[in-house]
Amino acid sequence: MSNSAFTDIVKVVQTLSEQVAHWRNDNNARHLHSKQDFKTEADRRAHAFLKSELSNFYPDIPVISEEDEAHLSTRPTRYWLIDPIDGTASWYGGFSGFVSQVALVENAEPIFGVVVAPVLNKTWTALKNRGAFLNNTPLKSLKSSSRLVFVDNTPEPHGFVKDLMSSMNASGYYESGSIGLKSCLVADGTVDLFIKPVVVRDWDIAPVAVILKEVGGFLRLANGSPFIFEGPMDKSEGIIIARDQVLLERAIEYADQRC
Template sequence: MKNVYIKKEIKCLCEIAKKAGKALLPIFRDNVQYSFKAGRANVVTEADILVEDMIRSKLRRLFPGVPVVGEELSDDAGTRDDIYFLIDPLDGTLNFLHGIPLFAVSIALVEKSYPKIGVVYAPALDETFCAADKCGSFLNNKLLRIRKSLPIEQALAATGWPYDPQLLEWAKRALLIVQPKVQEVRILGAASLEMCYVAAEFLDIYWEIGLAPWDIAAGWLVLKEAGGCVLDVNGADFNPISGRILAGVSEALCREIASIFIDAGLGV
């Protein structure tokens, strides 16, 4: 594929994400069937499978030959190719299962491990975040551009709990150390939305470890194109396959949080 950044591709992926998201709404707050993947908090619902299958079918038809990597179903052949899709059909599954409207469909077109187009659609809120490399970031067609810079004590932060029990102690310590230094910490339960909310300046800082590539890809691009900062939690350059992210409205704020982690022995 060439010229993957053009408006036609962005519009196409937005339409796919919206159709997939709207397919979730009739099931939302209904008697959703689910099963456990690993641990009591890591669940998969009938909606995850239904929507991922829908997205895969549309992507294969509109972008033949481009592999698809998703959370729930088997990866396509050739997923180590230079260009492929990363999809999360239902980011925030536990929120969805409990009737909380913070969930999203996430689709990213990735080239050599880095997203070139990203779409995050929150159907219960009717919020569409989209971005393309070097083309800007948008929320419902409104340009996102981070402008504020603020001291840490005024920052509204967000984080999340990893599914891996071995990472939980790190997450607990990080929360306890940062919480007294910021305005407050929230746990929203949907990584893609939390990154987009930093891009929209609804949140000021977000960190998490133990994430999968499909959790990160689209939201990372939305934030980057809005002018936000994305690092590893230890302050190093962000690696999209590391599962660790520290995202903020400014580099100064990210570096301050990273220093707090390092000083506490939480550099991972």
């Protein structure tokens, strides 16, 4: 992907995310089509916009979206994987923790990712072997540290995360919204560890996977196995995203003890 193409797609996602933020005041956009899955009219609009724009720029590259009615286990060699609104509950509730995100996946590996949090005015981007950026400023490589700040989506840690923080002698906690956003906070050094011990889907994590890789962060399934962008989209094991390998290994060990 050329630098100009990179810039074009980032602008598309930024344009969408700004619209998504405005739609919070639109009662039609807030209409719930599915209370069980928490799917809104905004999700549908965002999906249609992204799919149309990406297809216009790259008509030969198929688009796979969270909002598709079905997801096949067999995937194209090259495709867009999109999450038009990651963190719809945060969006609906008036919180800042939602993003729009896009990944380009090639040969089962995300090679380009963009994650935009419009209310926070933050855009994370990365292109394979060309570095990662926050608002066009290069992100530094992640390094080992004695600090251990967890991130999760509740005002105070609870349940599994609270127990794990106690076991690992965590030094802090950060509240945030969507899976993509929490993962980006590890990549940019705001926090150190994110663990989600429930089903995670490829579109939740593909855009940030390349960002993490460019800064030396680690993404694994919660059991320590590699996160593979092949087969079913659902990863029932959950995920661990860690600042460095030592922290990753500690998290896997302690998480295994808690399960």
